[in-house]
Amino acid sequence: MNDPNNATSSCLEPLPVTGIYETLFRFQEVTGTYMGTKPEHRPWAQGFPLTTPVPGGPDMPTSVSFTHMDLRYPSPTGQDPLLIALRDYYNHFNDASIETDNIAVFPGGRGAVYATLAFLRKEHKVLVEEVEYTPYFDVLKLMQKNYRVVPSNVENNFRPDVSTYRDTLSDDDGRKAFVLKSNPCNPTGVMMGGAALQDLVDFCSEDGHGGIIDEAYEFFHDNAESALKYIPDINDTNIFVISAATKGLQAPGLRVGWVIASQENIKTIRNISSLAMGGVSRLSQIACAQLLDLDRCIHARRAIAAFYGGQRKRYGAILRELGFSLYTGEGGFYHWCKLPGNMTCVEFNERLFKLGAAVLPGTLCDMFRRGESGPMGSFIRFSFGAIPPELFERDVEILRNALTAK
Numbered sequence: 001m002n003d004p005n006n007a008t009s010s011c012l013e014p015l016p017v018t019g020i021y022e023t024l025f026r027f028q029e030v031t032g033t034y035m036g037t038k039p040e041h042r043p044w045a046q047g048f049p050l051t052t053p054v055p056g057g058p059d060m061p062t063s064v065s066f067t068h069m070d071l072r073y074p075s076p077t078g079q080d081p082l083l084i085a086l087r088d089y090y091n092h093f094n095d096a097s098i099e100t101d102n103i104a105v106f107p108g109g110r111g112a113v114y115a116t117l118a119f120l121r122k123e124h125k126v127l128v129e130e131v132e133y134t135p136y137f138d139v140l141k142l143m144q145k146n147y148r149v150v151p152s153n154v155e156n157n158f159r160p161d162v163s164t165y166r167d168t169l170s171d172d173d174g175r176k177a178f179v180l181k182s183n184p185c186n187p188t189g190v191m192m193g194g195a196a197l198q199d200l201v202d203f204c205s206e207d208g209h210g211g212i213i214d215e216a217y218e219f220f221h222d223n224a225e226s227a228l229k230y231i232p233d234i235n236d237t238n239i240f241v242i243s244a245a246t247k248g249l250q251a252p253g254l255r256v257g258w259v260i261a262s263q264e265n266i267k268t269i270r271n272i273s274s275l276a277m278g279g280v281s282r283l284s285q286i287a288c289a290q291l292l293d294l295d296r297c298i299h300a301r302r303a304i305a306a307f308y309g310g311q312r313k314r315y316g317a318i319l320r321e322l323g324f325s326l327y328t329g330e331g332g333f334y335h336w337c338k339l340p341g342n343m344t345c346v347e348f349n350e351r352l353f354k355l356g357a358a359v360l361p362g363t364l365c366d367m368f369r370r371g372e373s374g375p376m377g378s379f380i381r382f383s384f385g386a387i388p389p390e391l392f393e394r395d396v397e398i399l400r401n402a403l404t405a406k
Contacts, residue, residue, distance in 0.1 A: 015142075019134035020045060023349065023358050030353040042357035042387070042398060045349075047186065048252045049304075049333060049385045057303030058296050060250060061287060070282040076273030078105030078258070082285040085292035086258055092294055093301075096228040101263045102235070104270045105280050109216050109244030109257035110135060115272045116212055116240050116259060117143055117180075124178040124210070127165055131158055131336075131376065133186045133214065134364045140180075147180075149367050153375060158188045158327045158336065162199040178238075179204050179211030184221055184331025186214075187365045187381035189312075191221050191331040201230040201239065210238025219248030219304045221331040228260065235262040247333075247385075248304060249291040254284040308333050311384050318396050319382070322403060333385035336362075339378045340403065346372050348380065351402040359383075 017025055023045045027035050036043050053060050077083070083100040090096040106112040117139055120126070126147035128136055140147050150168045152160045169177055179200070184191035192200050204211035213227045227241050228234065234241075244257035259269060273279050290296075315335060316326055323340030339348055345361035352358050362379025363371055371377065387395065 018138045019364055020047070020360060022364065023360060026349070027353050027358045030350070031356070035358060038356065040356050042352075042355075042391075042395060044352075044383050044387075045358040045360045045381075046383055047247075047334075047360075047385060049247055049250050049308075050388065051250050051252070052388075054250075054303050054307040055389070056306065058299045061290060064283055064287045064290075066283055066286055070286065072282070074279035074282045074285065076277075076279045077270050078103065078280070079282060079285045079289075082256075082289040082292075085289040086260075088294060089292050089297060090226060090228050090260065093224075093297070094226045094229040096226070096231070096234075098228065098234060098260060099263075102260050102266055104259045104261075104266050105285065106257045106259065107277060107280050108255045109214065109242055109246055111255075111277065112242045112244070112257040112259045113180075113212060113214060114139055115269050115277075116242070116261075117145065118272065119268055120145065120178060121176075122146070124176045125169070126178050126180050127168060127211075128180045128367050129160060129185070130367055131185075131188060131362075131365050132180075132367055133182045134360070136180055137367050137369060152188075154327070158185075159190050159329075161196060162203050165200075165203060175206070175208035177203075177209045177211075179209075179213070181211065182214040182216065183227070184217045184329060186217065186332060187334050187360065187362075188327060188329055188336040189217075189220075189332035189334055190329030193221070193223055193225055197225065197227060198230045201227050204239050205231070205237045210240070212240045212242055215241060215243045216247045217332040218243060219301050220308050220333055222305050222309060224301055224305060234260065235264070237262060238265065240265065245288045245291060248300070249288065250300075250304075251287065251291060254288055256280055256284050256288040308385075311387075311389065314389075314392060315382070315384050315395075318399070322399055333383060335382040335384070337380060337382060339380060342378075343403075344372050344377050345380050346377075348402060351405045352398070354405075355398050355402055357398050357402070 024035050035041055083103050086103050087100050126145050127150050129150045129152040131152045148168050150160050150165050152158050218224050241260040245254045246252040325338040328335045360381040362376035366376040
């Protein structure tokens, strides 16, 4: 089909399956079923939380009220109730001073990242950590962005600081650095907070600099905070704070994400709706605005941090007992760990597939994409995000069986 000499070949440049979908489709190939379609499946590879209430947490809505007016096209800027709810959330929890004109709404956090990078000027050099959120690599390549990789590995315990970012810039990069960072980091769970987050904000605020700080996992840390806490006036920066309903609000199916930036930058990136996206479903925006009720968020932030913090410790203890080396931080719902012995992530997944489980290979988080023989070839991202606590003992059994299988 893609033979250029064939008159019926596709007119499109081929785009291979990327990221997590490489694992999901391989699982389907081996098992004949798609991950998550059977109750015995273990989606340890996937990055979504429970969509049911966590222990001690608020109820999750199961319906939304709307009128015939809400079946019309949405505003490309986002509907007022959601914009107001987002403004109030960040101003309440982080002492920010943003207005609704500082916010743009997108179909998911990934759409927000993609839209922001789509408008990034070519002279900016993107700085991305060596181990990061899988799609960052594919987006940077697809958009042909200039980027440099910031060392984040065993040598620095996967915890680079701002000085490491500075050292990564070369003399010919000039004053045009643009950070691309998840915080807490996906996959490691390492969070820059307090003084370290202030340093990152200061670096991104320097003349000619900027950055995306992707805060999808904000709720999953005992000391949850946004970069907005350290930005006196976002209108004076080229910082883009991105998040979504996917993780902390436990609603990945709503496909609602947002960007918070200067009013000048928001005017620009909102225009992608007029070109490509057409806005976000009004029904999804109604549901998201309800989830952002301040009293509910106070409750949810405490419950989610407590529940997932407990799960992190619980799974961490058994992974260490089984011989994994852990490099996990205190955020998110993943363990970033090295397999015991000489086992590779690919070999481990092939064993797991036969047991109805899968993890995300560390090779897909490697921003150099060095493959199974590279330094991340023995690492995995183990997700406990969507696993009810009562399944823990069965999870331990599956892990033991996979490690001892021949």
